Amino acid sequence: MKTDKAARAAEKAKKSGKRRLPSMRSKVLLSLVLFSAAVLLVMWLFQSFLFGPLYRSVRTTEVKKCAASLKKCDADSLERECERLGRKYNICVSVFTVGPAGETRVAEWHNVMNPVCFIHSYSSDSLVYDLYMEARETGQARKTVKVDVPGEGKTPDADNGESMIFAYLTERDGGETLIVLNTFVRPLASTEATLRIITLIVTGFVIAAAAILSLILSRRLSRPIVSMSGGAGRLAAGDYGVRFGGGGYREADELAETLNLAAREMGQTDRMRRDLIANVSHDLRTPLTIISGYSEIMRDIPGEMTAKNIQTVIDETKTLSTLVNDMLESSKLSDGAVTLRPETFDMGEAVSEAVRRYAAVYGPQGYSITAECDGGQVTADRMRIGEALYNLLNNAVNYTGDDKKIFVRQTARNGRVRVEITDTGDGIPEEELPLIWDRYYKSKEFHRRTGAGTGLGLSIVKNILILHGAEFGVRSRKGEGSTFWFELAQTDNGREE
Numbered sequence: 424m425k426t427d428k429a430a431r432a433a434e435k436a437k438k439s440g441k442r443r444l445p446s447m448r449s450k451v452l453l454s455l456v457l458f459s460a461a462v463l464l465v466m467w468l469f470q471s472f473l474f475g476p477l478y479r480s481v482r483t484t485e486v487k488k489c490a491a492s493l494k495k496c497d498a499d500s501l502e503r504e505c506e507r508l509g510r511k512y513n514i515c516v517s518v519f520t521v522g523p524a525g526e527t528r529v530a531e532w533h534n535v536m537n538p539v540c541f542i543h544s545y546s547s548d549s550l551v552y553d554l555y556m557e558a559r560e561t562g563q564a565r566k567t568v569k570v571d572v573p574g575e576g577k578t579p580d581a582d583n584g585e586s587m588i589f590a591y592l593t594e595r596d597g598g599e600t601l602i603v604l605n606t607f608v609r610p611l612a613s614t615e616a617t618l619r620i621i622t623l624i625v626t627g628f629v630i631a632a633a634a635i636l637s638l639i640l641s642r643r644l645s646r647p648i649v650s651m652s653g654g655a656g657r658l659a660a661g662d663y664g665v666r667f668g669g670g671g672y673r674e675a676d677e678l679a680e681t682l683n684l685a686a687r688e689m690g691q692t693d694r695m696r697r698d699l700i701a702n703v704s705h706d707l708r709t710p711l712t713i714i715s716g717y718s719e720i721m722r723d724i725p726g727e728m729t730a731k732n733i734q735t736v737i738d739e740t741k742t743l744s745t746l747v748n749d750m751l752e753s754s755k756l757s758d759g760a761v762t763l764r765p766e767t768f769d770m771g772e773a774v775s776e777a778v779r780r781y782a783a784v785y786g787p788q789g790y791s792i793t794a795e796c797d798g799g800q801v802t803a804d805r806m807r808i809g810e811a812l813y814n815l816l817n818n819a820v821n822y823t824g825d826d827k828k829i830f831v832r833q834t835a836r837n838g839r840v841r842v843e844i845t846d847t848g849d850g851i852p853e854e855e856l857p858l859i860w861d862r863y864y865k866s867k868e869f870h871r872r873t874g875a876g877t878g879l880g881l882s883i884v885k886n887i888l889i890l891h892g893a894e895f896g897v898r899s900r901k902g903e904g905s906t907f908w909f910e911l912a913q914t915d916n917g918r919e920e
Contacts, residue, residue, distance in 0.1 A: 811887045
């Protein structure tokens with residue numbers, strides 16, 4: 424039955440949506456495909472437009488590094504360094520000694536590192552002179568020459584390659600030395616075409632892999648969410664025993680734990696609601712039955728219209744009024760609809776007054792309520808603090824032991840005013856201590872001296888103390904009674920410490 428309700432609730436939620444949102448699977452698939460396409464587009468643009476310029480830039484940088492190293496060499500190490508750097512960067516190097524007037528140019532050293540070396544195959548003095556004059560004016564000379572690669576046919580539309588020539592002028596042994604470097608840049612058209620084909624193949628593979636991976640990931644990601652969605656539908660239908668499982672990753676596990684906690688809390692609230700209905704029904708039925716019975720007796724039987732019978736009706740009416748007021752008070756405190764009216768008063772006097780009133784009512788029934796008060800000024804809503812005291816005293820009366828003894832102690836130390844109310848009852852099990860402050864909670868295992876009550880007293884106390892920013896708690900062990908306590912900040916000369 425609960426499963427049918429859950430299905431109907433889920434179907435209703437699905438129909439109530441304004442528009443159907445895309446699934447996680449489709450979003451993950453689209454995201455991965457778009458990301459892969461963007462990466463591949465960048466690769467294609469790089470290969471199509473930037474590969475050639477970047478290649479030339481790298482070769483130019485290598486030539487400049489080689490030239491910088493050679494300019495620092497002396498006569499003894501120049502030949503060895505030219506050989507090493509030429510082999511490292513695949514660069515041809517020629518060194519020319521220039522006469523004082525610039526008319527003598529003699530090749531001092533020469534190496535050939537590739538078959539396409541323009542400066543070695545072209546022996547024109549005019550080229551060297553032009554490089555020398557340009558380097559003398561600007562510090563560096565550069566020339567690019569289209570060349571054909573030996574053994575390779577020339578393409579119809581372009582040269583087979585180009586030779587880049589760089590010249591640098593430096594001072595050595597009192598004269599000028601011209602260092603000429605030559606590197607060959609092969610044509611990249613075929614290389615670029617090959618890379619485009621590879622890019623197309625890689626593109627297809629990556630997009631297919633991204634689609635398959637996204638399907639697997641989205642299925643793993645969405646499975647726990649789909650499962651939890653179904654469980655949430657059952658929870659909404661009233662199946663508080665449903666349990667949620669994670670999907671093996673942290674976020675899903677945390678969500679599952681939160682939902683499990685919510686299910687437990689809702690189940691507990693539902694049980695308390697049923698207990699409240701049962702308690703209220705019982706607590707209302709008893710005085711109503713008594714009121715109805717005594718009223719009928721006084722109506723039907725002559726001479727039963729006595730003060731005692733009328734007082735019984737009045738007492739039961741007060742019991743009903745107390746039950747209703749407790750429920751209303753708890754609702755207002757929980758909703759934050761209560762406004763505090765703080766004033767400065769002596770807590771010792773307030774405690775003594777509350778104990779005196781309770782002793783007057785319950786003393787004739789054999790209860791012993793004793794108090795020890797040190798006094799101490801606090802700033803709080805006196806009526807609400809008194810209400811909390813009365814509820815704690817009433818709780819002690821209901822649960823104290825057969826000796827009917829209750830001890831109240833009020834102290835003022837270290838800027839705090841503390842109130843403790845101790846009974847000699849059966850105590851509270853450790854597992855129930857966190858629950859006793861909840862609304863409608865009533866222990867089912869331990870002896871309760873009076874039958875009336877909705878289980879709202881301690882909840883009212885908790886809400887009042889929270890509104891005052893007070894600290895509160897309980898100490899209890901099974902078979903050793905309980906001590907409920909709370910603390911407020913002490914006020915000195917009208918100022919809160």
